Amino acid sequence: MKTVAIVQARMGSTRLPGKVLRDLSGHPLIEVLLTRLARATRVDEIVLATSTDPRNDPLVDCVTALGYSCFRGSETDVLSRYLLAAEGAGADTVIRITGDCPLVDPAVVDLVVEAFLREGVEYCSNVATRSFPDGLDTEVFSLAALRRSAEETDADFDHEHVTPYLRTSGRFTTAEVVNPVDCSNLRLTVDETADLRVMQSVFAHFAPDIHFGWERVVALAEADPAMFAANANIPRNEGSQLTNGQKLWKRAKEIIPGGNMLLSKRSEMFLPDQWPSYFSRTKGCSVWDLDGTEYRDMSLMGVGTNTLGYSHPEVDAAVMTTVQAGNMSTLNCPEEVALAEKLIELHPWAEMVRLARSGGEANAIAVRIARAASGRDEIAICGYHGWHDWYLATNLGNERGLDGHLLPGLDPNGVPRALLGTVHPFEYNNLEQLKALVDQHPIGVIKMEVSRNAGPAPGFLEAIRALATEKGIVLVFDECTSGFRETYGGLHLKYGVEPDVAIFGKALGNGYGITAVIGRREVMDAAQTSFISSTFWTERIGPSAAVKTLEVMARVQSWDAITAIGHKVRAGWQATADAHGLEIGIAGLPSLSTYAFKAKTALEYKTLVTQEMLAKGWLASTNCYASMAHTDDVIADYFADLDGVFALIAECEHGDRKVADLLKGPVCHAGFKRLN
Template identity: 60%
Template sequence: MNKSKKGLELWGRAKKVIPGGNMLLSKRSEMFLPERWPSYFDKSRGCTVWDLDGNSYVDMSIMGIGTNSLGYGHKDVDKAVMEVVQKGNMSTFNCLEEVLLAEKLLELHPWADMVRLARTGGEANAIAIRIARAASGRDGVAICGYHGWHDWYLSANIRNNNQLSDHLLPGLSPNGVPNNLGGTVFPFRYNNTDEFMKVITENDIGVVKMEVCRNERPAPGFLEFIRDETKKRGIVLIFDECTSGFRETYGGLHLKYGVNPDMAVFGKALGNGYAITAVIGSKNIMEAAQSTFISSTFWSERIGPAAGIATLDVMKKLKSWEINSETGERIKELWKLISIENKVPIKVSGLSSIPSFSFDSPNHLALKTFLTQEMLKKGYLATPLIFVCTKHEELIVKRYGQVLNDVFREISHLHEFEQIVSRLDGPVCHDGFKRLN
């Protein structure tokens, strides 16, 4: 019998009143363990989550979709937030924290001059595109990576429904996106300079937006090539660092590679679980925001900027990016050893602080479901992806490895799809964005 009865019942109710069941696709139960996932939390601290029935789980998975690199409920960040809540979160006046946070971000990125703040990654990416298009005077955008849910991005799939398949959105239909946006956004694959050149020479491109790095490292000279070509052609270069920012460096990952864009976008880890995102850029680009309309009431609330300031202070004090990168590399090595010991082939990838693996098997989804199911029974939220946090301490990782090894030992005896499915307590999990419901 499933221990998380309250969560399962609430998920059933949610799907009747909320399209898809919740607000974030990546947190839907079907993505993890259909009909068995606890779905809802009562509280979270460090890297532990408690469900509605009081069961606790060590989170060795997505850690709030990468928002909590300092762990859940960090006392210093929460204290800063509670202080501004007690003073008042909203007013007819502006909050001073937005200025202080902007100054901190610019101090970390000397190439940038100005900042716009928002509250979600999708918003920040849309703001960046609006400003960049206004600055360049051209509509065409070349992209490489995942950049949110807004019309500008999904329009890439209007004329070819597979255009975003290499960008984490396989098979996604752009229903609801105006057809006249077709032909404005053009994807190119990472580390593929030939494809990049084809896109920017055959189309009237004014903006290039890309992730600095996600699952694979940039080939020697790749980022430099992109930078040189965009400068030469007067194209605005945006680095989307919503996921990679503050993970391997104190600031954007581009600092590690020594390649500065015209604009950069930050999110997720910036507020350690509180909603705050940022767009930074050079003055000549960012001032284009004054020639278009970009404004929203809740971008002026106080909690987000206060959390951002406190988070940056704690990160600097701990050197969290170093801790998380070292832990992530240990986890990668642990996976490889477990894989070899149990003769279960896997492919390990990802940033040091966002390690991931995939089963080298046509039955990878079924195996992933089985892994999540068995680890959940043993008190772990576990998938083949981990957003490492500073609370993933050595003893926790060691115990996780021991439990994971036991599950891999069971997997080593499961060879056919029917064998795996016979061991599942429910359906196989969904794959990425292919099925939305």
């Protein structure tokens, strides 16, 4: 009878990449684990089972140099990897050890093997009843049982985690080893950075000894609990319950401030601890997460970027042509001229164009040009205009300055105090407030969104245009969000009011990074008197995508289509709310619609909508950024599923249920708001 301990390990851990080769007491973690495991008297051979992924080459090199055998198999089907490794080693009995448990204890391994032999069962472990610290998990089973489980189950979960079918199917004889004292609250495994810090502290405490027993670690935890505090709140076996996206999000928050690059995409804005967070591919209105699960997106659609739908074939083909021809060179790309010509054609009042790649920098370009053209520094703003210092200066000395403009409670840390008093907010549709600002301050620029929660009051935009002309003020319309949604161009075309400068982004490239600042020649020429320049504003993919996007938009009349879709969705929201006796408020452009429950627990209800719709295969919250991919069938399916969620909320409103009992995790964070 041959007993083989198979250690599963890989370099591609989502939460802590390369963890098995991280330093522990001057040695790679995997070396410490193998050295400790080798002292188990009931083990005849130790084999490392990893995958064929080339990223595991350094791991294999390390383990081979230590004198141990390695087997390489499937990355995702770990059950088949185990079976093939066991068969290759000639095992009769298999011990399963995971490579992230450096405190594996040979005494515990021997204890479980002896129980397996004594009880004459097919499977034995110390994990069925949690009593040992997390990180001492030992499972022992026969090769025959392992082979049967591989044949009988085709569940992805079973094949990824190796033993659930053996342990829980009821088709195998089992036994367990239970520690007399419950120590299961102590975490001695390495899944995250916090775990590694704890392990490093433990091994440093006992150095140079690496063969200390687990009971001494328990005693240390009782004597010095602070040493173990860093990972105390991580749930046991959390990794087996988290999706790959959730694991990666946890990792991201450790190495990226805020977790990602855009506040609106943070998981906490949707469904904390449950949101899939990352995508692998897209098509139409479908998004596939890192586990291959498909969701239909009735929410942000790329934060408003994909009005033609995700991965539009014509736009993507144009981009691939560019990639194959070359994206960057010492020379300029001709597509930037073609795009500038097209934007001027669509906006006859404009004569010049500058291109960028993000909305924030396009806004900064527009402000620099407008200030240079007017010769004055101070700006009156109405709306959300990005993250740059010029804009956040609104909150210097008045933390509520931007409360009505999408960023309530923002703290402008890092914005120079010297900018205090350079930016003044005014409320939408409040002409008298703007006039007062112009009378009280040397305003050189009026910068605003064309429409906010509601459209402009009669004469509002016309009066602002007249005021700007009278006072020699440069009028800038920020159409990063509103452009190409109700007209073939800027929303200002709908109202017949021409600015001096307009900014476009988001929908312009159907998901590819491209923004534009267009304006009158006498204003735009001021760019030549300043310094506005950036290398990647000259790359070719963005303009190529935009030229093709505008071509497709014109052919399918996308602005009319998504406006009609938006109206249909808004009507559906209202009808569904009415059917269940719920009060909601609906706001925004039709193709950028949002709704909110008129209730004290509105944020909880928003979270519940996201949670329940996610379970039904939707990325859905309390908004819908319409796209051409939102067909009648998609919308009908959406409302069929949303109806049941509104029914739940109605039960909560009527006192029959509590929303807190329905939520499976924390409430989502409050995000951007349009308050005027």
